[in-house]
Amino acid sequence: MRVNRKVSAVAAGVAIAALTLGACSGSSGSGSSGGSGSGDEVEVFTWWAAGSEKAGLDALVGVFDDQHPDIEFVNGAVAGGAGSAAKDLLQSRLQAGDPPDTFQAHAGMELQDYINAGQLEDVSGLYDEFNLREAFPEDLMELLTQDGKIYSIPSNIHRANMLWSNRAVLEDNGIDPDASYASLDEWFADLETLQDAGVTPLSVATAWTQVHLLETILLADLGPEGYSGLWDGSTDWEGAEVTAALEDFEQAMSYTNDDRDGLDWPEATQMVIDGNAAFNVMGDWAIAAFEEQDKQLGTDFTAAPVPGTDGVFDFLADSFTLPTGAPNPEGSEAWLETVSSVEGQTAFNAAKGSIPAREDADPADFSEYQQSAMESFSQDTIVSSLAHGAAVPVSQLNLITDATSKFTSGASDLAAFQSELAAATAGS
Template identity: 85%
Template sequence: MRVNRKIGMMVAGAAVTAFTLSACSGNSNGGGGGGSEGGSSDSEVEVFTWWAAGSEKAGLDALVGVFDQQHPDTDFINGAVAGGAGSAAKDLLQSRLQANDPPDTFQAHAGAELLDYINAGQLQDVSSLYDEFDLREAFPADLVDLLTHEGKIYSIPSNIHRANMMWSNASVLEENGIDPEKTYNSLDEWFADMDTLQDAGVTPLSVATAWTQVHLLETILLSDLGSDAYTGLWDGTTDWEGADVTAALEDFEHAMSYTNSDRDGLDWPEATQLVIDGNAAFNVMGDWAIAAFEEQGKTLGTDFNAAPVPGTDGVFDFLADSFTLPVGAPHEAGAEAWLETISSAEGQTAFNAAKGSIPARTDADPADFSEYQQTAIESFAQDTIVSSLAHGAAAPVATLNAITDATSKFTSGASDLAAFQSELASAVGTD
């Protein structure tokens, strides 16, 4: 796997995003039953995720099925909260950790987002589990390096996702004289076709609430700057106030001019649905979106197409869902049982086949996965890997929050481009 080495320290440690208090109600999922009253340290495991609906819940359900088979004496307690990318659950997790009331384990994005929790002493080192579960052999060495922070590892990945994907409705494009299989070498080529669509009264590009706009922003920065300079935004070698960033932000502004007016009231599934229903032509979203198409009977290459965001072919904008072991986890043995399942070949195959992501393990059989997933497995093995901003890999929580606030101000018309660029520089601490 060819990796941009500048991201090594940025993607140190695995990262967190989110979790919920719903597990406190005692609800369970996946046949594990309710939590054992006054149970022993391995009788149950409270698992916090943001996998509450759609393909994400389907993936979780499949994973719980494997967990029940591998650890039948441990009850799974489902703590899941709705909200794209876990945004609705971050405050809940923070409150529980600060109150010394952690869940047994929680879903976490691999990356710099976790550094706040590592520095606060709220996570345990799980390096020994990598040895116990033979994960150093199962996972690519480069991935293990990216998950390592100051010699320690703080989470175990259950999957790999690609953020820089563009989805399109084949019929909408054909009806407007655009080849649905057309590839774009640059944003300018893409914008030209979106001009055609807009002139025809079609919504060219669907987006949703602020985090999806940050997702679009990162892919445009990646397209215009290239992988090295994009990574430089996070390690300090690229000037946020530079002319090349200004040009990329102008392209972001241009892209936003093609989007749906109701965007701030939607989350990613609704934005993706606009493309599925033919009410928009394109959508930029991670490859978890493919399950939304397929579960509605849509066929890749016939009803819809998927390609890297224009200008990013050969680059894999990386994020991974992973799980942690918090300090003070009340059922530590149960948490370790969950970590064993999510890292196992059986668990990763079941989970990723349902969710649309690809396994972190290298011993998975590509034949067990869809056509798109097989291409993603190939791309992850050969493309340059960079870190996703919107999904916790590139920057700490406070930085992402500041970037999100600045982006929301800009796209709502509350600031101009110069102010936006200055606020981004300030958010990253480079102004």
């Protein structure tokens, strides 16, 4: 599984900047973590508190218990879509000098604020100890390395630019569920048909899911190079092409459910599963929600790239860190060993719907969709997800989310929205 060779020079540079993971020292990977704990427990801080995410965590814990029976797993999960509540609590703990033994974070620029604050250790030594330089694709290793240092170990790879649909809803309204949309305009025509029929065309939820939708619209309209240019300054946020993309986002939002701000992603996805909406744009963690309710791909639902993004893999990855001052660094390293192992990655990803970062995982252990995602990751153009931490630091994402929420709630117009996005990413 190779990171795409078709990435343009601009996109490749952005990916390298976006996927830097950061820093500890020492050949064992424990560096200056300085914990005084005995290593007989490990507090693992995540936002995997429900649904397929919790199922994935439970599967990973099962492997951990087998591999490290003398170390107690302490579940530090905090509920909240895309980790917003968890990240707020984590930041408070880190600033108070009370880090967990390890915490979940999206690989990429989401880690940059922690790195700059000296809150993460370099885990490069663990890559040698666990033989990960051979297990992970060479190109991926390059993306994970900055100045010879790596700051986390990925547990998986997710694709963000996925469109999920209820086949029966589409068929009942005269729409081909296997239609291939070359552009947003073609898709919007069917959304219009559904809306006229009294069907909710597109389900969406709280603010982060709206940012997720925004990033896929930007990707569809700007293409991978133009989209990646938003994060390195080579695409003008104030330009006419971005204006057109934001107009398309505004149109897409006009097809969504009115109760969106009171929902999180599982509820929005469930609307499609139950036939209360036709489409949902969500990352491929949604596949587990369909499958755990005995829905069959190609029979009950369809999964395809968001219109206009075929051939592009909008990348994100969950990863685990070694915080500076972790109280039980031996437990932290044991958890990271399980996370990086083929057994851990197989159990976790089979439950969560993502794909393993390791090349030696057996595709036969995964679903039809996951096998197709493995193939896409090996050959598609790869870009970094905005909503899920790969493209920008947390501080910038917070500003983008605030601006998006204001716009979708009617508190600002499109011109103000565009200006606020430009200001949020200034200096990227």
